[in-house]
Amino acid sequence: MGRYAQVVVGPAGSGKSTYCFAVQNYLGANATRLPALVVNLDPGQERTEEQEEKQPFDADVRDLISVSDVLEELDFGPNGALVFCMEHLVDNMEWLKGEIDAVGGSDDEYFIFDCPGQIELYTHIPVLRTLVERLQSWNFHVCVVHVIDALFIDDTSKFISGALLALTSMLNLQAAAVNVVTKCDLKKETLGGGRRRRPRAGVNTIGYHFDEATGTQGALARLKALEEEEERLKQLGQLDDGDFGNNDNDDDDAATSGDNADLAYAFGDEEGAAEKNGAGADEEEDDEFLNVDDPEYFNPGTHMLRAALEENTVAPKLRELSESICEVLDNYNLVNFIPLDITSESSFEYLMAHIDAATQYGEDLEPRDPGAEEQEEAEDSLQNDAKAAALNE
């Protein structure tokens, strides 16, 4: 099937470790997928004992070197110590290969690498680039997952800085990339919480369907498509006024047990995950998906900054610079964000579809003729009959 790797980068506190383990839970609960192994590559990683016990890393760079070791023994500050550790890791890539082979050691593997958040590691120091290249040379299909906190893009200027950060990492790491907005469950709470009615088929994928135009310029197109679909469904009488974007607590009661399962899903409670994935799961409960709430929020695009420029709400001194930044983002037309609500299975499904496309997941599978299995069984049975006949003679 192949070797796959997600290299998870993003600013400190953006939710990288939480994301890694949530993806591990998601893949672990799905019998048709390769289970994921999580490798910590942050020598300054600080998790509580309880977290380490509940979901330990499968391999950990701190077994090679840690920031605290360097701080103790060398005269460095915390940032210098981290850079020293990462350079030491790059000089000892055979150690990493050994760890990967020890916990994985097969041709079909799925690894998730939790990287440090210091921006210099993927802007002007080539350590993460080297790491990605090495993984590729070990036959991994690599996808860089750049995570950004939902609260980080709460206003236009923060969004622009997040988008530039994502663009920088995409350009420097030179691998397939997916940008993810994490902590969207918090955004959902800001919007008023409560369960929304399950979106009707065809409605919930429009905002972020990955066949739609991508890139920052695509945001407007997506928003327009969503509005047109809303209008169309209204005309067909399939949509009540309250269905789009508004809170709808109709099915709060029905969803109560699903809520627990959702959280369990994200945070590693196997029973909860089993309940969620089991046959008894209520169909209505498991398909809450955020993108109908506020598409513009999750994919704001440079048009927001342009609108601010037109409204003269940007300081005159920054006007020209802001316009140039919009131009860079629009011209590259590369940066696109996918929202992730770790409490929603459909949100994971949607994100994984992107990551699978980026890593070409499963494309190494040999094509099989329909009916090949039956033919093999028939041949086996013929051979067994022949053996039995030979023994009897």
Ligand SMILES: Nc1nc2c(ncn2[C@@H]2O[C@H](COP(=O)(O)OP(=O)(O)OP(=O)(O)O)[C@@H](O)[C@H]2O)c(=O)[nH]1
């Ligand atoms: N509600 C919610 N909280 C989250 C989510 N992701 C992360 N958090 C919280 O955000 C905080 C930081 O999360 P981490 O996963 O440690 O972030 P990180 O990017 O690995 O942090 P560093 O290792 O310091 O770079 C923790 O308190 C998490 O519980 C999320 O999707 N939803």
